[in-house]
Amino acid sequence: MLLNNTTLVQITAAQGPSECERAVAVTLRAMLRDALRAEVQLHPVEENATVAGFKSVLLQVQGAHAHDWLLQWEGTVQCVFASPFRPGHRRKNWFVGIRRCDVAEDDPALDDRDLRFQACRASGKGGQHVNTTDSAVHATHLPSGISVKVMTERSQHANKRLARALIAMKLAELAQQNADLARRDRNQQHGSLERGNPVRVLRE
Known part of the structure; x- marks a missing residue:
C-alpha cells in the first residue's frame, strides 16, 4: 500500500x-x-x-x-x-x-507549480451529500491541459488532495497510452518494411 x-x-x-x-x-x-x-x-x-x-x-x-x-x-x-x-x-x-x-496524493513526479486550483460551487442532485459552499475544486495541469473537478470531500483542502491524486493517475494513464501507441507504431514499421529501392547499400 x-x-x-x-x-x-x-x-x-x-x-x-x-x-x-x-x-x-x-x-x-x-x-x-x-x-x-x-x-x-x-x-x-x-x-x-x-x-x-x-x-x-x-x-x-x-x-x-x-x-x-x-x-x-x-x-x-x-x-x-x-x-x-x-x-x-x-x-x-x-x-x-x-x-x-x-x-x-503527494506524488513527487507531479510539480505543484504545474497545477492551477480554482474553488467552485459543488453541483448535483442536492441533499446532504452535496456541498453548499465553494468547497469543490477545479484543478488543471497546465503542461498537459488535463482538468478535473472534485467535490467528493466536504473541505476544499481535502478536495485539492484528491484532485492532485486524480491528475497524477490521469498523467500515468496518458504516459501508458503514449507508450502503447509508440509500440504499435514500431510494430507497423516492422510490417511495412520496403524490400526494394534502398537508400543505402552496405556490403561486408
Missing part, C-alpha cells in the same frame, strides 16, 4: 456496445448496495454518462474493510440481461471491467 494514498476504482465498458454501458450502471448499483452492507464508502469522482448508462465511472473508496472488499470486485464482471436496445438479439451476457488504482 502507498503512504498518503487515495484508493480509486474504475468501472468501465471499455470498447463494448451500449449494452455494456448499461451493464456499468447495473454494476454500479450492485457495488453501492454491497458496499453499504460491508460498511465501505463509495464516492463518485467522475462519471462518463451516456444515453445507455455509463462509459465509465470512477469512485473513491474509503473504509476499514475497503481493501478486502475490493478484492471481491476487481476484474471482469458479467451482467446477464436481454438487450433493451436490440429486441430479439440473442446475446444476453455483457461484460465490464473493474480496476483498482492506489494513487499517491
Whole structure:
C-alpha cells in the first residue's frame, strides 16, 4: 500500500456496445448496495454518462474493510440481461471491467507549480451529500491541459488532495497510452518494411 494514498476504482465498458454501458450502471448499483452492507464508502469522482448508462465511472473508496472488499470486485464482471436496445438479439451476457488504482496524493513526479486550483460551487442532485459552499475544486495541469473537478470531500483542502491524486493517475494513464501507441507504431514499421529501392547499400 502507498503512504498518503487515495484508493480509486474504475468501472468501465471499455470498447463494448451500449449494452455494456448499461451493464456499468447495473454494476454500479450492485457495488453501492454491497458496499453499504460491508460498511465501505463509495464516492463518485467522475462519471462518463451516456444515453445507455455509463462509459465509465470512477469512485473513491474509503473504509476499514475497503481493501478486502475490493478484492471481491476487481476484474471482469458479467451482467446477464436481454438487450433493451436490440429486441430479439440473442446475446444476453455483457461484460465490464473493474480496476483498482492506489494513487499517491503527494506524488513527487507531479510539480505543484504545474497545477492551477480554482474553488467552485459543488453541483448535483442536492441533499446532504452535496456541498453548499465553494468547497469543490477545479484543478488543471497546465503542461498537459488535463482538468478535473472534485467535490467528493466536504473541505476544499481535502478536495485539492484528491484532485492532485486524480491528475497524477490521469498523467500515468496518458504516459501508458503514449507508450502503447509508440509500440504499435514500431510494430507497423516492422510490417511495412520496403524490400526494394534502398537508400543505402552496405556490403561486408
